[in-house]
Amino acid sequence: MVTASRPRVLVVEDDRTVLTVVGDYLRQAGYRVAGHTDGGSALAALRERIPDVLILDRMLPVLSGDELCREARAMAQHLPILMLTALDRVDDRIEGLEHGADDYLTKPFALRELVLRVDAMVRRAxxxxxxxxxxxxxxxxxxxxxxxxxxxxxxxxxxxxxLLVYLLQNPGRTVTRDEIMREVLGWSHGDPSTVTVHIRRLREKIEPEPHDPRHLLTVWGEGYRFTAKGVRR
Incomplete structure (x- = not known):
C-alpha cells in the first residue's frame, strides 16, 4: 500500500460507475485521485497540474483517449500513462501504445491488477x-x-x-521478451506484442535508420541484443 507522499492519479473514464469504483479502490490503496468523464476537462486539468500517473479510457467524449494521450505525452514526456480499453484485439492494443501509452488493461479488468500496475509505475518513477x-x-x-x-x-x-536503460545495463547479451516483460514492464505474464511496440518506438528514436538498426538488434527466435558500437551491415 502506498503510504508516503500519497501520489496523485488522474482517472479519465466516461462510465461514471467505473470511474467511481476505480477511484474508490485507488484511494483505499493510498492514492489521491481526481476523476474526469471527458477528455476535454481532463486536458484542462493536466494543463493545471501533471499527476504522478494518468489512467484514461480510449473511448472518451469531447477529446478521445488517443488524442488526450498524445497531448499528455507532449506536456510530460515521462508521465506514466495507463490506457484502459474495451477494444481487445491485438491491433487495438498496439494502436493504443503507439499513441504514447506506457501500459494498458483491457475491459473488464481486475481492480487488484490495476492497482498493481499503478504501484509498479509509481515505484519505478x-x-x-x-x-x-x-x-x-x-x-x-x-x-x-x-x-x-x-x-x-x-x-x-x-x-x-x-527499457533502454535495461538494455544499456546488459550490453551484448540476448534478452528475451519474457525477460523484458518481467524486468521492465513488471508483468508475470502479458501480451508479447507490447514489447514489440516499445522496441519499435525506441528504435525510431535512437537508430539513424530504424528499419536497419545498428544498436538494438533482433535475435530471431530468441529476443533482442544491444550493442553500443553499432553493427554496420
Missing amino acids: SAAPAAAFGVGPFGVDPVRRRVSVDGREVPLTAREYE
Missing part, C-alpha cells in the same frame, strides 16, 4: 537514482531520467527510458 553512466555513444542521467546519443538528448517516455 520514484526509485532512488543511480549514478550517471555511459555506454558507447549513449549517456544516461538517472536524476533527470534523460538519455543522450552522441551528446544529443533523446525524448523518451517513461517505459522507453526504462
Whole structure:
C-alpha cells in the first residue's frame, strides 16, 4: 500500500460507475485521485497540474483517449500513462501504445491488477537514482531520467527510458521478451506484442535508420541484443 507522499492519479473514464469504483479502490490503496468523464476537462486539468500517473479510457467524449494521450505525452514526456480499453484485439492494443501509452488493461479488468500496475509505475518513477553512466555513444542521467546519443538528448517516455536503460545495463547479451516483460514492464505474464511496440518506438528514436538498426538488434527466435558500437551491415 502506498503510504508516503500519497501520489496523485488522474482517472479519465466516461462510465461514471467505473470511474467511481476505480477511484474508490485507488484511494483505499493510498492514492489521491481526481476523476474526469471527458477528455476535454481532463486536458484542462493536466494543463493545471501533471499527476504522478494518468489512467484514461480510449473511448472518451469531447477529446478521445488517443488524442488526450498524445497531448499528455507532449506536456510530460515521462508521465506514466495507463490506457484502459474495451477494444481487445491485438491491433487495438498496439494502436493504443503507439499513441504514447506506457501500459494498458483491457475491459473488464481486475481492480487488484490495476492497482498493481499503478504501484509498479509509481515505484519505478520514484526509485532512488543511480549514478550517471555511459555506454558507447549513449549517456544516461538517472536524476533527470534523460538519455543522450552522441551528446544529443533523446525524448523518451517513461517505459522507453526504462527499457533502454535495461538494455544499456546488459550490453551484448540476448534478452528475451519474457525477460523484458518481467524486468521492465513488471508483468508475470502479458501480451508479447507490447514489447514489440516499445522496441519499435525506441528504435525510431535512437537508430539513424530504424528499419536497419545498428544498436538494438533482433535475435530471431530468441529476443533482442544491444550493442553500443553499432553493427554496420
